[in-house]
Amino acid sequence: QKEVEQNSGPLSVPEGAIASLNCTYSDRGSQSFFWYRQYSGKSPELIMFIYSNGDKEDGRFTAQLNKASQYVSLLIRDSQPSDSATYLCAARSGSARQLTFGSGTQLTVLP
Amino acid sequence: EAQVTQNPRYLITVTGKKLTVTCSQNMNHEYMSWYRQDPGLGLRQIYYSMNVEVTDKGDVPEGYKVSRKEKRNFPLILESPSPNQTSLYFCASTPYARRGGGYGYTFGSGTRLTVV
Numbered sequence: 001q002k003e004v005e006q007n008s009g010p011l012s013v014p015e016g017a018i019a020s021l022n023c024t025y026s027d028r029g030s031q032s033f034f035w036y037r038q039y040s041g042k043s044p045e046l047i048m049f050i051y052s053n054g055d056k057e058d059g060r061f062t063a064q065l066n067k068a069s070q071y072v073s074l075l076i077r078d079s080q081p082s083d084s085a086t087y088l089c090a091a092r093s094g095s096a097r098q099l100t101f102g103s104g105t106q107l108t109v110l111p
Numbered sequence: 112e113a114q115v116t117q118n119p120r121y122l123i124t125v126t127g128k129k130l131t132v133t134c135s136q137n138m139n140h141e142y143m144s145w146y147r148q149d150p151g152l153g154l155r156q157i158y159y160s161m162n163v164e165v166t167d168k169g170d171v172p173e174g175y176k177v178s179r180k181e182k183r184n185f186p187l188i189l190e191s192p193s194p195n196q197t198s199l200y201f202c203a204s205t206p207y208a209r210r211g212g213g214y215g216y217t218f219g220s221g222t223r224l225t226v227v
């Protein structure tokens with residue numbers, strides 16, 4: 001059973017701080033990793049993907065991947081109240097079909 | 112605008128009454144999937160399709176049917192809905208995934224289904 005685990009939170013950070021979201025996965029065959037943001041009642045939207053070890057930066061977002069530890073993280077710098085949402089981590093194995101999601105971490109950015 | 116369109120957005124039905132949730136994408140994506148989302152359980156895949164006439168079961172296929180007669184459409188059919196199928200449903204699509212490729216799924220707006 002392929003699993004993706006996330007801390008369910010809720011995670012609260014003050015405005016302007018760095019929010020750190022973590023995810024572990026069980027399938028060593030996982031090749032690509034995705035972070036989605038989901039506002040309450042809305043559909044998930046893709047923020048970032050990463051498939052190489054190390055860091056990948058896109059604006060205020062940095063994804064980090066450590067395949068040896070089977071660990072993925074998302075850092076949000078200068079957090080804003082509009083970042084308040086549930087963040088979903090997903091891992092993809094050999095085919096696009098096998099996209100496994102974690103249960104999500106609820107983030108609240110306090111003004 | 113590139114998008115995945117689901118209908119209806121909200122649906123209340125009674126146990127046993129067959130229903131269909133439609134899904135259409137205009138991005139010429141090969142892969143399409145249906146997910147359900149329940150509190151504490153995250154997104155779980157129901158069925159997926161790799162192309163026209165090619166479908167396969169996901170993690171929670173019981174009680175659902177799908178078909179892929181055209182590339183753009185991937186309807187979800189509940190032949191005899193039951194209350195445990197009350198959930199938020201998402202259709203999603205993605206282009207063919209090259210090895211190591213970063214194509215994530217594009218999701219539809221969701222269908223909130225209540226079975227009473």
